[in-house]
Amino acid sequence: MRILIVTQYFWPETFRINDLALALSERGHIVEVLTGKPNYGKSGFYSNYSFFNKQSETWNGIKIHRSSLIPRGNAGKVRLIINYLSFALFASIKAFFLPGKVDRIFVFEPSPITVGFPALLLKWKKKASIYFWVQDLWPQSVTAGGGIKNKIVVNFLDKITRWIYERSDKILIQSEAFREIIFNQGVNPEKIIFYPNSVEAIFKKKKAHPEYIRMLPEGFKIMFAGNIGEAQDFETILAAAALVKGKNKAIKWVILGNGRKREFVEKRIVELDLQECFFLMGEFPVVQMPDFFACANCLLVSLKKDYIFSLTIPSKLQSYLACGKPILASLDGEGGRIIKEAKAGLVSESENPKLLAEKVIEFYNLTTAELDEIGQNARAYFESNFEREILVDKLEDIFLKNE
Known part of the structure; x- marks a missing residue:
């Protein structure tokens, strides 16, 4: 299969999706990734990356298409919003011009939910199914971890989330406890599949050195x-x-x-x-x-x-x-x-x-x-x-x- 992974975060940022991409590639699938310029946990971009350079690169045989974005900076509320929206915008533009056939679109969503925008554009353009892997519940995780309590903002984010879920073909959940909440957001229960995280093969019992x-x-x-x-x-x-x-x-x-x-x-x-x-x-x-x-x-x-x-x-x-x-x-x-x-x-x-x-x-x-x-x-x-x-x-x- 030709699998396109859409994620705001990818290597050299350390997220679980890195290893899953490798695992799918090891199985013989053609894996490509649409992602942002690495900046997670930093005040700016990672070394050797900038807003304009490295629009694409290859890592372990996986083609990476990199979208520009505004870095997270100090990860304050305003800066995070700008970071999320800039990726959604620039990745959508990048998605529109991505060449080649795609069989499956796999979305990794540890926050923000806006990663769904470029994925949905790709679904329309490539006529491929979307598998949306929910790591963080929205808008609930924003109110819990981000401190956003304004009802107008929360309701708006809830409508966006429902809109993205409705247009995804399958919703994968990292915890069984997510099922009821996503069902209550109007998702057909047949679309919801429990799919937990694993870890890289390096994680195993070792002797103390x-x-x-x-x-x-x-x-x-x-x-x-x-x-x-x-x-x-x-x-x-x-x-x-x-x-x-x-x-x-x-x-x-x-x-x-x-x-x-x-x-x-x-x-x-x-x-x-x-x-x-x-x-x-x-x-x-x-x-x-x-x-x-x-x-x-x-x-x-x-x-x-x-x-x-x-x-x-x-x-x-x-x-x-x-x-x-x-x-x-x-x-x-x-x-x-x-x-x-x-x-x-x-x-x-x-x-x-x-x-x-x-x-x-x-x-x-x-x-x-x-x-x-x-x-x-x-x-x-x-x-x-x-x-x-x-x-x-x-x-x-x-x-x-x-x-």
């Missing part, structure tokens, strides 16, 4: 990897760390990543006198994550208390499960349910630092054998539910059934 052990503090290591943002609720994590510190100084919190809340976290570490137990390590390439995870005693995932967040499976959860490590969660809803079902760790409700601290101490008091068993449960659940090749098989089947 001395090189990585030396980079980390000594003690019982609770490790978080990912965005230091509003949604990740570092207020609760830091408050729990302060409570734990008074009971056990051997417990260390290790944070891999960066984000808009880093400055806040740095300030609170000092205010709560956590310098000896809370460590911001910065960003590392994704290929190094399994080696870091191997050195951890447990892996931390957290989200703020919000109905929409409770419906989401945090993308890092599959990575943690794949690496066969015990998981410590400050989560409500679907993510917590999966951890409990898998017997892969301990779960505290969101925004409850006291309970999270108790779960940390509970983990610390487990034997090495008990921690190993929990890690084995995690890996087994991943292999049964989120393994890469199984999910690629499923996507190919979804594509073929619509012929």
